[in-house]
Amino acid sequence: MSRAWVDLVYLIAAVLFILGLKGLTHPRTAVRGNLMGAVAMLLAVLVTLVDQQVLGAGVFGYFLIFLGMAIGTGIGVWLAITIRLESMPELVALFNGLGGAASFVVAGAYVWANDHSGPEAIGLEISFATAASGLIGAVTLTGSLVAFAKLAGHPLLKKMPLIPNSTVVNAIAGGVTLLLALLCAVSRSYDLWFWVLVLASLGLGYCLTISIGGADMPVVIALLNSYSGLAAAATGFVLENNVLIIAGSLVGASGLILTQIMCKAMNRSLTNVLFGTLGPTGDTKDADEVYQNVKATGPDEVAMLLDVARRVVIVPGYGMAVAQAQHAVRDLANFLMDKGIEVEYGIHPVAGRMPGHMNVLLAEADIPYELLKEMDEINTSMEQTDVCLVIGANDTVNPDARQANSAIAGMPIIDADKARTCVVIKRSLSPGFAGIPNPLFSADNALMLFADGKQAVLDILSALKEG
């Protein structure tokens, strides 16, 4: 098929990608949106198979192409079907890395086939795109693999060396790699240098992500998501292929927006998340001092409180995911709702380890999405709430964020302390990711239930059923 026809089909695919993403703006149309994206991909791949450039590949060429697709499909389907929904963050990170790898390998193939010196040398525009693809793609691969290992809690990670003076090392690694990319791009003669650049970028990806962890993970994942799109777009420039440029930049934009939303939800700049440190400031109060008036409670007392409540708000955090408490939480909420009590969930944007982590977990437990309220919405009704049940959340409900001299000053929080009674289910008084004590735990209207999240919720439910 001639280039013009192929490009027209690519245009249809691009439109379908955009409509598909648009479908994701509402849970009702989201399934259809995702299918549209898949159809767009199928169209783009099918028309590429009959592209003139590929038609000359011969029987062996087509055999290789179909073999590759069959292997990839097998592995992809196996991963997607066997994974438990709780492990979704690490799977997304893994897929992300593979996408980045595919981008720089394609750029590498282009270099190998077209690297000539003299007048036939790669044009300067394409040379820059090639360097960009190698750099971004490789950073995406190792960055995503580190993120994958961190999210999965892989034991190998503990053996990995931590980098001392990581800010300095990162700056040097970043500088050297950028310089290398620039030299490659300007010299237009790649030879083995492309792979040296890839190797350096692989190292850079590792350096940049190995020192980031915990609550900063959502930002890293969103950023890597953006990189994988940009790498695809860069490869699009290498091959002068519009559908790669369009789809890649859509994903790039998507990741950037998510990164921005995540940073805003922590009131931190992207540079601060990537290179800065978070920890107690000089003004941080001593934990013993803050926790003088902590009142511990038991499941029976919490059950009594819930029994007479009219409105209950559940605020989940990463601890709920760790304790796998989502199904128990659903049973408790259903029991309360059957008694006519109003139950809603307050979801902080950075709760969990990836954007929207809590929503997926709760959806997996068949909790209707209408009950999941965003932070701003739930905060308006917090004062009319009888019991706020905080499960495994810490920094996202820390009222210290309202103090100007706090380590998390200005971070928007869920106003759990404004409910009439706040019950915090947590295993201990240990600090969250920010490393500072939480005055909510010793507030006059707060009760601490020290237990594993899942067990505590089950105990409360059985106490309710008996009473």
Place this chain on the structure above:
Amino acid sequence: MFYALHLLAASTAANPLVLGLTIFALAIFVGIEIITKIPPTLHTPLMSGSNAISGITLVGAVLASGEYPGFAKLLGFIAIILATINVVGGFLVTHRMLEKFKSR
């Protein structure tokens, strides 16, 4: 730099780089407009779905594997495997997740 300027000035036909950049810039804006409307509830499916879309490199991998000779063909083959895992796994896992988002 001078080479780039020279390239820009040399031809009256549309320069492929400029054309590509135009598409890139416009697509970024379209992306931003759509994505800002996506509710936080769907942020995880958005990430895995857009992630699957970034597997569009599969098209590039097929072109490379079909067109180039020798070692470059092998690289294309490897890229096809990687990108297909990304595409198939990404769309499938997004579908699994979205099916869980139920209404009352």
